[in-house]
Amino acid sequence: MPNRDTNGRRAIAKRAGSFHHGDLRWALVQGAMQLLEREGPLGVGLRAAARLAGVSQTAPYRHFADKDAILAAVAEQGFRELGDRMSAAARENQDPRKALLAIGETYVALASERPHLFRLMFGPEVADKDRCPNVKEAGMRAYQTLLDAIAGAQRAGVLCKGDPTRIALAHWSCVHGLASLIVDGRLSERLAGMGPDGPRMLTRVVCEQLFTGCEEKCA
Amino acid sequence: MPNRDTNGRRAIAKRAGSFHHGDLRWALVQGAMQLLEREGPLGVGLRAAARLAGVSQTAPYRHFADKDAILAAVAEQGFRELGDRMSAAARENQDPRKALLAIGETYVALASERPHLFRLMFGPEVADKDRCPNVKEAGMRAYQTLLDAIAGAQRAGVLCKGDPTRIALAHWSCVHGLASLIVDGRLSERLAGMGPDGPRMLTRVVCEQLFTGCEEKCA
DNA sequence: CCTGGAAGTTGACGGTGTCAACTCGAAAGT
DNA sequence: ACTTTCGAGTTGACACCGTCAACTTCCAGG
Numbered sequence: 001m002p003n004r005d006t007n008g009r010r011a012i013a014k015r016a017g018s019f020h021h022g023d024l025r026w027a028l029v030q031g032a033m034q035l036l037e038r039e040g041p042l043g044v045g046l047r048a049a050a051r052l053a054g055v056s057q058t059a060p061y062r063h064f065a066d067k068d069a070i071l072a073a074v075a076e077q078g079f080r081e082l083g084d085r086m087s088a089a090a091r092e093n094q095d096p097r098k099a100l101l102a103i104g105e106t107y108v109a110l111a112s113e114r115p116h117l118f119r120l121m122f123g124p125e126v127a128d129k130d131r132c133p134n135v136k137e138a139g140m141r142a143y144q145t146l147l148d149a150i151a152g153a154q155r156a157g158v159l160c161k162g163d164p165t166r167i168a169l170a171h172w173s174c175v176h177g178l179a180s181l182i183v184d185g186r187l188s189e190r191l192a193g194m195g196p197d198g199p200r201m202l203t204r205v206v207c208e209q210l211f212t213g214c215e216e217k218c219a
Numbered sequence: 220m221p222n223r224d225t226n227g228r229r230a231i232a233k234r235a236g237s238f239h240h241g242d243l244r245w246a247l248v249q250g251a252m253q254l255l256e257r258e259g260p261l262g263v264g265l266r267a268a269a270r271l272a273g274v275s276q277t278a279p280y281r282h283f284a285d286k287d288a289i290l291a292a293v294a295e296q297g298f299r300e301l302g303d304r305m306s307a308a309a310r311e312n313q314d315p316r317k318a319l320l321a322i323g324e325t326y327v328a329l330a331s332e333r334p335h336l337f338r339l340m341f342g343p344e345v346a347d348k349d350r351c352p353n354v355k356e357a358g359m360r361a362y363q364t365l366l367d368a369i370a371g372a373q374r375a376g377v378l379c380k381g382d383p384t385r386i387a388l389a390h391w392s393c394v395h396g397l398a399s400l401i402v403d404g405r406l407s408e409r410l411a412g413m414g415p416d417g418p419r420m421l422t423r424v425v426c427e428q429l430f431t432g433c434e435e436k437c438a
Numbered sequence: 439c440c441t442g443g444a445a446g447t448t449g450a451c452g453g454t455g456t457c458a459a460c461t462c463g464a465a466a467g468t
Numbered sequence: 469a470c471t472t473t474c475g476a477g478t479t480g481a482c483a484c485c486g487t488c489a490a491c492t493t494c495c496a497g498g
Contacts, residue, residue: 024445041343045485056447058487063445067486119343122403124260130404160435169397169409169421170428174389177396184341185349190388202388209389213432216379243476264454277456278477286455 025063027053029073036074036116041125046070071126072135078121079138082110087145096153097211103149104175105203111179112199118183122176146172174210178202244282246272248292255293255335260344265289290345291354297340298357301329306364315372316430322368323394324422330398331418337402341395365391393429397421 031052035044046067047057064070089102111118120126130136150167153159159167181187182199191198250271254263265286266276283289308321330337339345349355369386372378378386400406401418410417 046487047485057485058448059446061487122399122405123342124338124403128404157435160433165409166424167428167433169406170393170425170433173396173400173425174393174429175396176400177392177394177398178388179396180341180399181392181395184343185347186341187388190384205385206389206392209386209432210393210429211432211434213428213430213434214378214386214389215430215432216376265456266454275478276454277479280456281476 024053024055024059027055028060028063028070029077032070032074033077033117036120037114040116041120044071044074068126069132071120072129072132074117075121075126075129076132076135076138078110078114078117079135079142082107082121083138083142083145085110086142090145090149096149096156097158099149100153100171101204101207103146104171104207105200107175108179108182108199108203111183115183118179122180143168143172170210171207174206175203178206243272243274243278246274247279247282247289248296251289251293252296252336255339256333259335260339260342263290263293287345288351290339291348291351293336294340294345294348295351295354295357297329297333297336298354298361301326301340302357302361302364304329305361309364309368315368315375316377318368319372319390320423320426322365323390323426324419326394327398327401327418327422330402334402337398341399362387362391389429390426393425394422397425 028049031049032044035048035052046060046064049070050057050060053059060070064073085106086103089106090099093099093102121129126135129139147164147168150159150164150171154161154164154167182191182202187202191202194201247268250268251263254267254271265279265283268289269276269279272278279289283292304325305322308325309318312318312321340348345354348358366383366387369378369383369390373380373383373386401410401421406421410421413420
């Protein structure tokens with residue numbers, strides 16, 4: 001049983017005086033996540049995470065094959081959180097159109113709140129995320145939530161019929177692109193004057209156009 | 220005048236026997252670009268680029284403040300090429316709807332052809348791309364061609380009236396998101412059975428839905 | 439009680455970005 | 469024509485990183 005701190009969470013630091021750590025793997029992932037959000041992607045490394053866990057520099061190799069493996073574990077946690085928040089958003093809106101919008105909003109919200117994590121999840125830092133089956137599965141679950149929401153909207157007659165993966169591709173591209181542009185600072189000028197929920201408003205703008213189209217009607 | 224090889228291009232390697240290089244800055248950017256596309260983002264570094272130019276490891280510091288600066292120079296070249304290809308695509312299609320589609324296609328094409336360059340241009344490797352005014356200006360030029368194409372389509376009555384930057388945001392998000400998903404391998408399964416111009420077809424699918432909308436008409 | 443193996447340690451190797459101090463060579467000034 | 473100056477390139481060093489090999493410590497099962 002892992003040692004826990006006063007809040008009931010497991011402590012990151014090593015159990016004093018004990019040779020073995022108790023739950024080093026968990027502590028390392030936690031430390032890497034913390035490092036990632038505080039110092040950015042350059043600050044996260046095996047040695048730094050080991051230091052944070054109060055353990056020697058090569059101890060991580062007992063639990064992770066290499067640096068990619070620990071980053072993959074962090075990414076997996078990110079995908080899990082993304083999937084949870086997306087399906088919660090879908091559950092809370094039974095209007096299928098609002099559900100689809102809410103899914104996009106949580107996607108963009110996660111990216112804006114924790115940009116480094118978002119980049120890690122989709123970027124090249126962890127080489128082939130799909131080799132680790134946990135990461136693949138966590139990502140798939142999030143995608144499935146989107147697909148279900150689209151199929152529901154089609155059944156409700158809100159979205160046009162046809163292959164739901166077609167619409168999923170468009171919706172995902174729009175939302176993911178907006179999230180990426182925000183994370184990479186490409187929209188900071190536009191967001192500057194919009195207050196704290198600028199990302200949500202931009203998501204509405206983009207999704208609205210995807211739903212209704214931006215062609216001139218009956219020209 | 221820089222030394223040139225038999226093809227008329229400047230040679231990357233140092234002019235033999237000469238202390239000074241001639242055009243080391245150019246050679247370093249060229250070497251870094253080459254390194255980036257061959258070995259990925261991890262393979263590009265000051266020392267490696269210096270080796271490729273046949274020069275000592277600290278020589279780059281005479282031309283670049285730090286690693287970020289040389290990466291920014293590479294990114295700038297990427298933005299310049301993106302802008303050129305986008306405006307060429309716009310020029311070649313006088314039908315404004317096709318022009319807008321062609322712009323998206325070249326965007327996705329550049330990303331698919333040179334994923335590492337695309338990631339460098341938008342990713343966090345170079346910290347604040349907008350501090351270097353050349354990079355900012357090159358990126359702005361590409362954005363401006365998109366904006367012009369949209370304004371043209373509005374004047375032609377193809378796109379609905381209103382703030383063109385609204386439509387630009389949606390279009391850019393869709394195309395950039397698709398490009399990112401392709402680059403990050405998130406669509407490799409879908410692309411696997413589509414042959415070499417799968418990216419172009421996916422771009423059409425996504426843009427088509429953005430233009431016409433994906434809601435059920437007159438429910 | 440002994441023993442085998444998992445978990446953690448020390449030490450080392452090659453690689454990196456970056457700094458300081460040095461040297462070379464060509465152009466500028468007299 | 470000789471000297472000065474200064475940009476451009478060099479060597480050497482430092483701290484950091486990921487990773488490997490060999491060693492030590494602890495715990496559990498026979």
